[in-house]
Amino acid sequence: MRYETDDILRETFASDLRYLMVVSYIVLSNNQISNRFFEKTYRMPVHAWSALYAVVRFPGLLAKDIQLLFPRPQNSVSRAVSLLRERGWITVETSDEDTRAKQLFPTEQGRRVLEEIEGRVLKRQEEIFGALTHQERDLFLQLCRKLILGGGLADSAALSADGVQ
Amino acid sequence: MRYETDDILRETFASDLRYLMVVSYIVLSNNQISNRFFEKTYRMPVHAWSALYAVVRFPGLLAKDIQLLFPRPQNSVSRAVSLLRERGWITVETSDEDTRAKQLFPTEQGRRVLEEIEGRVLKRQEEIFGALTHQERDLFLQLCRKLILGGGLADSAALSADGVQ
DNA sequence: GCGAAATACATCCATTTGGATGTAACGATC
DNA sequence: GATCGTTACATCCAAATGGATGTATTTCGC
Numbered sequence: 001m002r003y004e005t006d007d008i009l010r011e012t013f014a015s016d017l018r019y020l021m022v023v024s025y026i027v028l029s030n031n032q033i034s035n036r037f038f039e040k041t042y043r044m045p046v047h048a049w050s051a052l053y054a055v056v057r058f059p060g061l062l063a064k065d066i067q068l069l070f071p072r073p074q075n076s077v078s079r080a081v082s083l084l085r086e087r088g089w090i091t092v093e094t095s096d097e098d099t100r101a102k103q104l105f106p107t108e109q110g111r112r113v114l115e116e117i118e119g120r121v122l123k124r125q126e127e128i129f130g131a132l133t134h135q136e137r138d139l140f141l142q143l144c145r146k147l148i149l150g151g152g153l154a155d156s157a158a159l160s161a162d163g164v165q
Numbered sequence: 166m167r168y169e170t171d172d173i174l175r176e177t178f179a180s181d182l183r184y185l186m187v188v189s190y191i192v193l194s195n196n197q198i199s200n201r202f203f204e205k206t207y208r209m210p211v212h213a214w215s216a217l218y219a220v221v222r223f224p225g226l227l228a229k230d231i232q233l234l235f236p237r238p239q240n241s242v243s244r245a246v247s248l249l250r251e252r253g254w255i256t257v258e259t260s261d262e263d264t265r266a267k268q269l270f271p272t273e274q275g276r277r278v279l280e281e282i283e284g285r286v287l288k289r290q291e292e293i294f295g296a297l298t299h300q301e302r303d304l305f306l307q308l309c310r311k312l313i314l315g316g317g318l319a320d321s322a323a324l325s326a327d328g329v330q
Numbered sequence: 331g332c333g334a335a336a337t338a339c340a341t342c343c344a345t346t347t348g349g350a351t352g353t354a355a356c357g358a359t360c
Numbered sequence: 361g362a363t364c365g366t367t368a369c370a371t372c373c374a375a376a377t378g379g380a381t382g383t384a385t386t387t388c389g390c
Contacts, residue, residue, distance in 0.1 A: 002268070003226050008234055012222070013310060017283070019302060020290045022309035024215075027192045028236040029318040035348090037324035045376075050189075057177070061168050064338065069173055071193040073378050078340060100338040100385045103167070118182070123323030125185050131315020136308055137184060143297060143305045144187035145178060150296025153194040158288030159202035200378095210346075229368065238348050243370060265355045265368040 030128065042117070044083060047072055049117055051080040055090050056106045056114045062095070063102065071154075089113055195293065207282070209248060212237060214282055216245040220255050221271045221279045227260070228267065236319075254278055 012021050031046075038046045050070045054061060067077045081104065084090045089110030095101040106114070129137050147153070177186050196211075203211045215235045219226060232242045246269065249255040254275030260266040271279070294302050312318070 003223055003230055005230075005233055008219075008223060008226070008230060009313075012234055013306075013313075015222070016287055017218075017290060018306060019294050020286065022306060022313065023188075023192065024235065026309060026312055026318060027188065029313075032236050032238075033319075033321045033324050037321070039349095053182075054173075057180070058168055058173060061173070062338075065168055065170075065173060068170055069177055070189065071197050073197075074339075075341080075378060075380095076376095078338095079376090082340085098338080098386070100383095102339075120323050121185065122181055124321055125182060127317035127321055127323055128312060128315070129184050130317060131311050132308060136311070139304065140308045141178075141183060141187060143301055143308070144191060146296050146301070147191055147293060148174075148178075148187065148194075150293070152292035152295060153191060154198075156198045156202070156289055156292055158285050158292055159198050204379095227368075239369075240348060240350095240371080241346095243368095244347090247370085263356070263368080265353095267369075 026128075034124070045080070047076060048080045048083050049114075049121075051077065052084055052089055052106070052110060052114050053118070055084070055104045056111055059105050060103045062104065066104075084110070191293075199289070210245070212241060213245045213248050214279075214286075216242065217249055217254055217271070217275060217279050218283070220249070220269045221276055224270050225268045227269065231269075249275070 009025075012018070013025075015021065035046055038044055038049055042049070047070065051066050054066045054069050058065065063074075063077050063081050066081070067074060070077075081090070081092070084104075085092055087110075089107055091105045091107060093103045093105065095103050129140075132140060174190075177183070178190075180186065199211055203209055203214055207214070212235065216231050219231045219234050223230065228239075228242050228246050231246070232239060235242075246255070246257070246267075249269075250257055252275075254272055256270045256272060258268045258270065260268050294305075297305060
């Protein structure tokens with residue numbers, strides 16, 4: 001073997017792009033697990049569970065609110081909502097303040113399904129973050145919040161089409 | 166408006182699943198940006214750039230090594246390698262130790278393209294992590310490394326098909 | 331209060347995705 | 361050294377994806 005696994009990872013996580021690389025690694029690793037789990041066990045994409053989570057947690061919210069919490073293409077959210085409705089996990093009600101908007105509410109069945117999934121995801125969170133002490137977890141959370149509040153996430157001058165062709 | 170944007174985010178990032186939720190938010194936000202950038206500017210998926218990065222950084226590595234660094238389905242890596250070869254950015258050479266394996270080497274053009282992209286991604290990293298002090302960044306890095314070394318990422322008892330329905 | 335721009339969501343369709351399978355080579359066991 | 365399991369990679373194909381567009385409604389400017 002030309003390269004040792006550990007060398008590849010160690011060197012990459014020490015490179016100039018180390019901050020992005022560690023995050024990438026964590027997320028890709030976890031995605032492999034969670035995508036397969038949701039597809040196999042519930043026959044739905046991960047983003048359907050995200051949407052259900054949002055609806056149960058914020059009953060009456062709109063599809064665009066889901067998109068805010070889970071930044072994904074608009075049609076992806078729209079499809080997830082359709083799937084949840086077809087499964088009977090949410091109900092859809094035209095808002096009386098704005099007839100374009102559709103308020104989303106969980107059904108009893110939807111709440112039960114979410115509770116079951118959420119329990120597992122909570123355990124999954126524990127599997128991952130069990131590597132940190134509680135103090136470290138809180139620190140991690142604070143740093144992530146700071147990244148989010150920093151405002152550099154949503155737009156980018158560096159990754160704009162200008163200047164490259 | 167029934168829910169305020171800030172309320173939705175604040176409450177979610179204070180919920181039981183806050184650790185996963187902040188990471189999810191960061192990654193989904195960034196994906197929107199970077200997916201579009203690579204698709205529009207280079208007509209290739211993000212994972213093709215990942216693969217090129219790996220080949221330039223570790224010349225002679227195998228497709229399975231790319232998969233180790235960027236955990237993705239095997240056929241996805243295979244396709245990314247094909248694309249890079251078609252573009253003339255890498256060359257493929259059958260390993261003499263194992264004729265199944267194919268060693269990947271960057272071409273000069275491949276190195277140039279990577280350099281250009283890497284510069285932009287480095288700026289992107291700065292946009293995101295500029296919200297943190299250098300000390301905080303290092304702290305963040307240490308915590309992420311700990312999550313990776315913790316070993317909870319690659320496998321999951323919580324998200325296994327057993328024990329549902 | 332009228333027209334133009336913006337917003338909320340659905341749908342279309344070309345492209346991408348990834349699980350499953352195929353092919354060839356390697357390695358271990360007896 | 362034949363057999364069986366494993367590994368490295370490619371390919372198939374049904375399903376998911378997301379940019380673009382459509383439709384209806386609201387909001388803004390004047």
